[in-house]
Amino acid sequence: MRKGTTFGKWISGLLMALALGILCPYASAPASATTISELQEQIKAHQKELSEANEKTEDLKEKQSLIEELIDDLNAEILNTMTSIALKEDEIAEKEAEISEKEEQINSKQAEINKTEKAYYAAKAREEQQKEDMQVRTRRLYETGNSSLLHLILSGTGLGNILNQMDYVEHLYTYDKNKLADYEAARQLTMDLWNQLEIEKKELQIQKQAFEEQKEELVLAKQELSEQKEELDAALAVRKKESANYEAEIKKAQQEANIAKTKIQQEQKELKKLEEAEKRKKEVENMTFSETDYTAIVDAAIGSDLGKKVAKYGLQFVGNPYKLGGTSLTNGTDCSGFTQTIYAKFGYALHRTSGEQRKDGTAVQYADAQPGDIICYSGHVAIYIGGGKIVHASNSSPYPKGGIKVSSATYRKILAVRRIIQ
Numbered sequence: 001m002r003k004g005t006t007f008g009k010w011i012s013g014l015l016m017a018l019a020l021g022i023l024c025p026y027a028s029a030p031a032s033a034t035t036i037s038e039l040q041e042q043i044k045a046h047q048k049e050l051s052e053a054n055e056k057t058e059d060l061k062e063k064q065s066l067i068e069e070l071i072d073d074l075n076a077e078i079l080n081t082m083t084s085i086a087l088k089e090d091e092i093a094e095k096e097a098e099i100s101e102k103e104e105q106i107n108s109k110q111a112e113i114n115k116t117e118k119a120y121y122a123a124k125a126r127e128e129q130q131k132e133d134m135q136v137r138t139r140r141l142y143e144t145g146n147s148s149l150l151h152l153i154l155s156g157t158g159l160g161n162i163l164n165q166m167d168y169v170e171h172l173y174t175y176d177k178n179k180l181a182d183y184e185a186a187r188q189l190t191m192d193l194w195n196q197l198e199i200e201k202k203e204l205q206i207q208k209q210a211f212e213e214q215k216e217e218l219v220l221a222k223q224e225l226s227e228q229k230e231e232l233d234a235a236l237a238v239r240k241k242e243s244a245n246y247e248a249e250i251k252k253a254q255q256e257a258n259i260a261k262t263k264i265q266q267e268q269k270e271l272k273k274l275e276e277a278e279k280r281k282k283e284v285e286n287m288t289f290s291e292t293d294y295t296a297i298v299d300a301a302i303g304s305d306l307g308k309k310v311a312k313y314g315l316q317f318v319g320n321p322y323k324l325g326g327t328s329l330t331n332g333t334d335c336s337g338f339t340q341t342i343y344a345k346f347g348y349a350l351h352r353t354s355g356e357q358r359k360d361g362t363a364v365q366y367a368d369a370q371p372g373d374i375i376c377y378s379g380h381v382a383i384y385i386g387g388g389k390i391v392h393a394s395n396s397s398p399y400p401k402g403g404i405k406v407s408s409a410t411y412r413k414i415l416a417v418r419r420i421i422q
Contacts, residue, residue: 039270050257056253060249060253061250064250071236071240078236081232088225091218098211102208106205109204120187123186123187130179289315290316292315292316294387297386298311300386301371303386307370314383317330321404328341329342335394336352337352343420354381357381358415358416370384370386371385373417374418374419375409375414377414392405
């Protein structure tokens with residue numbers, strides 16, 4: 001195996017190409033680092049960013065948890081305040097009902113007072129009338145009584161008639177006096193009732209006033225509770241806004257963590273690629289091949305050292321079986337599986353089918369074909385080894401089931417030649 005400056009430059013280019021993801025059709029976005037050590041430093045920096053973002057997230061979550069606890073406390077306080085307001089409203093309604101009841105009792109008592117007042121003045125009027133009537137009768141009896149008594153004495157009517165006349169006067173006087181006493185008693189009784197009703201009315205008014213004062217206190221207490229609720233609602237709004245801000249900050253920190261995590265994952269993939277490329281580089285540098293009947297053809301051809309290594313590597317498996325859909329160089333492979341697996345050994349990712357492999361690499365003319373180029377036919381692909389020869393997995397004779405063999409490159413119509421190694 002020949003070693004030289006050209007091969008060393010090619011290996012360096014290969015590593016850079018792998019790092020930039022330009023050789024593999026499925027490669028992800030290129031990393032900014034181009035060496036393993038640079039990429040490892042980037043991974044460390046992003047791991048630090050991830051750690052800081054996670055710490056920030058946890059710190060924000062802890063602060064948000066405290067805010068949420070305060071929000072729960074405020075909600076509980078608001079609920080308690082609303083319950084207290086409802087109780088005050090019930091007490092106010094109860095006081096209003098008591099005040100209304102006292103007003104009805106006062107109105108009823110006033111009606112009784114008015115009725116008793118009328119009865120009092122009627123009794124007093126009867127008493128006054130009785131007094132006046134008694135005075136009139138007494139005066140008449142006095143005026144007429146003396147002349148009648150003198151007449152009885154002078155006429156000799158007798159002592160019996162005189163006594164009878166005197167008894168009548170006495171009886172009439174006693175009747176008037178008793179009647180007057182009855183009227184006075186009735187008036188006094190009515191007056192006492194009137195006074196009692198006035199006292200009861202004042203007591204009802206005092207009770208009503210007390211209820212009204214209690215109602216005012218309840219209204220003030222309700223107002224204070226309502227003001228407290230407004231303050232609690234305002235504080236709750238502030239806390240909810242703070243919680244929303246923390247939520248936004250947490251999402252931002254989580255996004256930063258996700259970005260850092262994604263970068264780490266991408267960089268770890270790139271690092272793995274670089275490490276694999278480095279490993280392949282050493283493997284390629286140390287790669288040796290058994291001499292075959294076609295080694296001289298490969299060495300004599302014009303082309304890159306790596307392309308010749310690809311051709312020589314493919315020749316190592318001549319004689320192994322063909323297997324439709326297979327990719328094993330020893331146990332069986334088809335044509336595109338053969339080319340894909342050979343190139344994978346050198347760090348190149350080809351498509352799986354022969355039709356797709358006609359798009360891999362860049363097109364060249366058959367006259368310019370070099371060892372390692374892909375020769376494309378209708379439904380078939382092979383690796384050019386130089387000297388107009390190809391190595392390929394064929395399902396035709398001389399092997400009953402086909403196999404890996406060397407054939408003339410022009411044994412079929414060539415549709416395209418694709419150069420994978422630039």
